[in-house]
Structures are given as C-alpha cells and as structure tokens.
Amino acid sequence: MPKDIEAGGRGGFSGKDYEDPPPAPLIDAHEFAKWSFYRAIIAEFVATLLFLYVTVLTVIGYKVQSDVKNGGEICGGVGILGIAWAFGGMIFVLVYCTAGISGGHINPAVTFGLFLARKVSLVRAILYMAAQSLGAICGCALVKAFQNGHYTEYGGGANSLADGYSTGTGLAAEIIGTFVLVYTVFSATDPKRNARDSHVPVLAPLPIGFAVFMVHLATIPITGTGINPARSFGAAVVFNRSKPWDDQWIFWVGPFIGAAIAAIYHQFVLRAGAAKALGSFSSS
Template identity: 70%
Template sequence: MEGKEEDVRVGANKFSERQPIGTAAQGDDKDYKEPPPAPLFEPGELSSWSFYRAGIAEFIATFLFLYVSVLTVMGVVRADSKCSTVGIQGIAWAFGGMIFALVYCTAGISGGHINPAVTFGLFLARKLSLTRAVFYMVMQCLGAICGAGVVKGFEKSKYDTLGGGANVVNAGYTKGDGLGAEIVGTFVLVYTVFSATDAKRNARDSHVPILAPLPIGFAVFLVHLATIPVTGTGINPARSLGAAIIYNKDHAWDDHVSHQLGFSTSFFPFPFLLVNSQ
C-alpha cells in the first residue's frame, strides 16, 4: 500500500478501535461520553492499513501469550516436585502477567483484545464492526497456533509427554464440571473488561486513576488460580484451540469441546454485562 504512514494517521481517526482496553480508554475529559454504536459492516476498513496493523498486533500478542504461557505450564509439569517449580501460582501469574503486559502494549493499536471471547463480547455490545471482529478472531487463533507450534519446535522431544499445554478436564472432575468452570471463568474475564473500560467510570470515579490492563490481568490471574485444577483454564478460545491443534491428541480434543462451549454459553447472561455500557 502506498503512503502507509498517512494511511495509519487517517485510518486511526476514521476507523479507530471504539473500545480501547488500555490507557486510551480514559480521556482527559471527565464528562461521560458514550461512543456511537459501530456499524455491522464497515467496508472502508478493508482499505485502511491501520485495520491490518491492528490485526497484526493481535496476532503477535496472542503468539507471545501462547509461547510464554505454554512453556510455563510445561516447565511445571516436567518437574517431579512442584515445590521446585513456580507451581500453579506461577502459572497463574504467567497468564495474568502476560495479559497485563500485552494489553498495555497493544491497546493503542488494536484495543488489546488477545482473546476471541473479549472480541465477541465487544462485538455484541456494538463496540466494533463484524468485519473487525472476524478479522481479530482469525488473527488471534493463527497467533495462538503459531505460538504453540514454536514451543513444540523448541521442546519437540518432550512436548507430547508434557502435555503441550493443552487444556484437559483433570481426574476427579466431569466434563460438566469443566463446562461450568469455563462458563464462569470466561464471564468473569469479559465482565472485568467491560467494567474496566466503562466510559462512565472516568466521570464517576475521576479521583481514582484506572489502568485498565491491571484489573484485566488480575482477573485472568484469579480465574486461573480457581480453575487450573479443574480444566487447566481455557477462558480464551484461541489459547485452547492453538494448544489443541499442535498437541493433537484425542483426549485433548474431547475435552476441548467443553472449553469452547464454555466460551459460547458464557454470553447467555450477556444482558447483565451491558449494565455498564448503557
């Protein structure tokens, strides 16, 4: 494309991310301003470099997220004694900390979604167009697959024996238990995103500075602490899909259904989510 810099400047204004998750979510003005609903289709985005730049940012962020998180999980599984590793708390910190860092880094480019569940929730709330939502989700899944693939390339001899970071329902729990854990966990995450980026919060709590990536990353950390013993914690369809595709074992695919159903059914109480966005 010709004149990319100019296109980025114009595109960022004309086709901006309507629901930024990072510091851009809070403006200097303390008055409440609700952005207009995004159109269902926005064909003009497809000719804007800023649109593709945002998709690349989602790809890279999800790639890095899978790379670090899967390696952390494998490192814990590898040890004979969990006391010699970071343990479950360390895994939770790896996931939550990476989300905090990556949302902070990409919020000004793509909105910092890094999760199809977040993208889908914001689409339902009319915060971004269907065009952008589909593009983001595709790039997130591709990034997750590549991230898990690079881990397998580095740890090829141990990847399969260590589980490849794939989500499975652990012994002692049923698929129903896993489904329930994923529904609640995904809802907690998406609800936190909506609360942290609520346009009214800036006007209502103007005396409390909010760095949106912080509560979002902390929510990811807490959900992982609660659900790692049950399912290994999905709450991110791209994360679960990427690990399942690269690991590619029957039991991982069987339990993968619970993770994806957990994502979709977590939006049944979605009207409650919209309390903060109306």
C-alpha cells in the same frame, strides 16, 4: 430519571460528564481501506503468539521441574501460583502494549463479547478471532520447536477436563471464569466509570490481568483454565491428541456463553440499556 451532569466552566453545567462511542456498524466496508485495520489484526496475531509462547513454556517448565520420576522435586518449579501469574502477567503486559492499536483483545471470547455490545464490527470480530487462533497455533508451534521432547511428554500445555470432574462442571467453570474476565474488561474500559472515577487512576490492563490470574487459581485443577478459545485451540492443534480434541467444545461453548452473559449484564443491567430501551421504569 435524573440526568448525568458535570460542573462546567464558571459554574455552568452540561448534560453528561462522559460520552459513549457510537455503536460499531455490523459491516463496515471502509475498514478494508485503512492500514490501521490491518495493523490491528497483525497486533492481535503477534500478541496471541507471544501469550501462548510464554505461558505454555511456563506450564511445561513447571511439569518438568516437578516430575520426581525424572529428577524433579515435588515442590519444584513455579507451581500453580506461578502458572496463574504467567497467564495474568502476560495479559497485563500485552493488553497494555496493544490496547491503543487493536484494543488488546487477545481472546476470541473478549472479541465476541465486545461485538455483542456493538464495540467492534462483525468483519473486525471475525478477522480478530482468525488472527488470534492463528497466533495461538504459531506460539505453541514455537514451543514445540524449542522443547520438542518435553512438549510431547508433558502434554503440550493443552486444555482438557481433569479426571473426576463432570462435563457440566467443566463447562460451568469455563462459563463463570470467562464471565469474570469479560465483565472486568467492560468495567475497566467503561467511559462512564472512567469519567466518574477520574480521581482514582485505573490502568485498564491491570484489573484485566488480575482477573485472568484469579480465574486461573480457581479453575486450573478443573480444566487447566481455558477462558480463551484461541489458547485452547492452538494448544490442541499442535499437541494433536484425542483428549484435548474431545473436550475442545467446552473451551469454545463455555467462554462464548460467559462472554455473552457478561455483555448482557453490563450493557443492559449495569448500564441500564434495557431501561433506556423501554423509556424508563419511572416517570421523570
């Protein structure tokens, strides 16, 4: 297998033009003694709170403005396109703001995928997911506090399977949608790609935000688009109706399966992790 090389100073060559970070330990007790660890957890909590606050308000605002029975207009409000932009735009903004502090996960499925790829420790992954879920609950609670009447009347932004779609279709939509998102996260943050494509400036939050935007356009009519268990869980907790709770498992199982597939595909196929583990498929 040919080596990865780069031109060094004065005509020299080095073995690699990029460096992968070492795998994160499964359990890193030293993290508990670092303020940066707790700062990252706080950042995930606040980012997810802001994410749910803005996006759920957008969903409810659209339903209010398009409700013809209550003085709205059929084409009133931002529409599905605007909702998709709200989700994608907020992810772009929040990932940009928090990437240097916590990595900007803002999604348990992203955290799970990065954990499987040994990018974060088990302890960090668990606490990130807890912070994200709590942040989502608080974000939805703020929406309910400010828009109590509209919140209950227009569904609280809660995810559930739409009428006319089977459970299998909803699950598949969540798996594929989350795969697109997590695959984009891996690709946008890949040190090898950043080294090889340095002539093409890539702002990692931008493709990640666009991935969220595109997936929402495709799957809002099916499940309302979860691809983020914390988003679905927080809305279900605050809205607290049977339909979102009955379908809640779809918004955890689907994203986690999609994230796992994305991690395996990127790490073992695109980054040749399987080939490296076996030595190589071809002789030197």
